[in-house]
Amino acid sequence: MIARLAGLPPAWLGLFALAGAALGWLLPLELPPALRDLGLLLVAAALALMLWAAFTMWRARTTVIPGRLPAALVTHGPFRFSRNPIYLADLILLAGLMLALSAPAGLVAVPALALVLKRRFILREETVIAAAYGAAFDRYRKRVRRWI
Template identity: 70%
Template sequence: MIRRLAGLPQVWLVLFALAGAAAGRLLPFELPPVIRGAGFLLLLAGGALMLWAAAVMRAARTSFMPGQSPDALVTGGPFRFSRNPIYLGDVIALAGLMLALSAPAGLVLVPAFALLLERRFIRHEEKLVAAAIGPAYDRYRARVRRWL
């Protein structure tokens, strides 16, 4: 069960969010309301990006579940500027949450979270897409960056 949970990026997002909130409690620093508001907007933007990307994948009738081989190459919507908009949304949401919670110490975990996503999920998924899609994915990968 733990192995299955560890295979879900959402679980890692929650763990990093909890760790970031704890860091904010250990090293408290009250942010101005405008920064906290901007954090809330980032949190919403990250969530919206994730939903948009999932909707585009669903419309293309391909899986958006981590580790599953895709049925189609999706290059529209947010996939025009990022090969991994759902993971990008996760990172943006985590950064926004740390600001919204007035826990700037937790921001140090954001790059670590991005690195974990890349090494644990993205690299493996890119291999699956390359095997399933072939040269079309190579052309897409050459023109669209992994993150932004």
């Protein structure tokens, strides 16, 4: 069961959110209400980006499940700006949560999660996509950055 959870990016997001919140509790720093409100705005923006990306993939009839061979190379919608908009949304969501929870010390979890997502998921996914879509993926990779 743990191995299966480790293969799901939302499980990593949850783990890093808990770690960031714990760090914020251990190192309390009060934030102005405007920054906490910004955190809520970031959470909402991240959820909207996730939904937009998932809907774009659904319309292209391809999977959002990591590790599965995509049925299409999706380069439109949010994929015009980021090769990994859902992973980008994970990072925005985590940052927003840390601000909304008034746990700015937990913001150190954001780059740590980015590193885990890149090494555990993105590099493997890019290898699979490059093998499946060859030159089309190479052109896309040159045109669109990994994160933003």
